[in-house]
Amino acid sequence: MKFFIDTANLAQIKEANDLGILDGVTTNPSLMAKEGIKGEEAITNHYKTICEMVDGDISAEVLGTTFEGIIEEGKKLAAIHPNIIVKVPMIKEGVKAIKWFTDNGIKTNCTLIFSAGQAILAAKAGASYVSPFIGRIDDSGWDGVELIGQISRIYKLQGYKTEILAASIRTALHIVKCAEAGADVCTCPLEPILGLLKHPLTDIGLAKFLEDAKKM
Numbered sequence: 001m002k003f004f005i006d007t008a009n010l011a012q013i014k015e016a017n018d019l020g021i022l023d024g025v026t027t028n029p030s031l032m033a034k035e036g037i038k039g040e041e042a043i044t045n046h047y048k049t050i051c052e053m054v055d056g057d058i059s060a061e062v063l064g065t066t067f068e069g070i071i072e073e074g075k076k077l078a079a080i081h082p083n084i085i086v087k088v089p090m091i092k093e094g095v096k097a098i099k100w101f102t103d104n105g106i107k108t109n110c111t112l113i114f115s116a117g118q119a120i121l122a123a124k125a126g127a128s129y130v131s132p133f134i135g136r137i138d139d140s141g142w143d144g145v146e147l148i149g150q151i152s153r154i155y156k157l158q159g160y161k162t163e164i165l166a167a168s169i170r171t172a173l174h175i176v177k178c179a180e181a182g183a184d185v186c187t188c189p190l191e192p193i194l195g196l197l198k199h200p201l202t203d204i205g206l207a208k209f210l211e212d213a214k215k216m
Ligand code: G3P
Pocket: 006, 026, 028, 031, 131, 133, 135, 136, 167, 168, 169, 187
């Protein structure tokens, strides 16, 4: 399973990249706004900086909701760097745009996926990635990881090449469960990634080794 970081924060991207396990970055309008990135030029420059920092797929989301608007924006985003993946919402116009991008050699990430039906449609349109939001599904009282498993079974059975990018991950356990359920990629903030490091017995064991090492 590939690891993407889900943030537009450059310090966090650097910290995850320095770990040596980072395969890419995902952003969305909420994450860009959180970093105070405003205006077309600043947005373009921010994506350029991220692309220079991380050697991997970098998702950049369109803001338009019409077919023409999505295409125009997606072409501009794709021109920023060869690693840009155009992130398109799961709406009717978005599906049409994903098909257009597929036919024109531009890779896409279909976002805001909350059902297997939406994942099938995105795969049919040729999306490179689908992003099921598992944390938000959990928030609504359902099981986000179960959806990852269902999409994984369907894609295998049908031979779809679209990669499952588990998004809206909140905990280290989510990452483990997504790996078990067949996600191709998990994208998450830095904290759940660092959470994978933690186990109290590791800390206790290391303290004992360091203490005993003084007697060596
Ligand atoms: O990748 C999607 C993600 O940014 C949404 O996460 O925590 O806002 O549901 P969250």
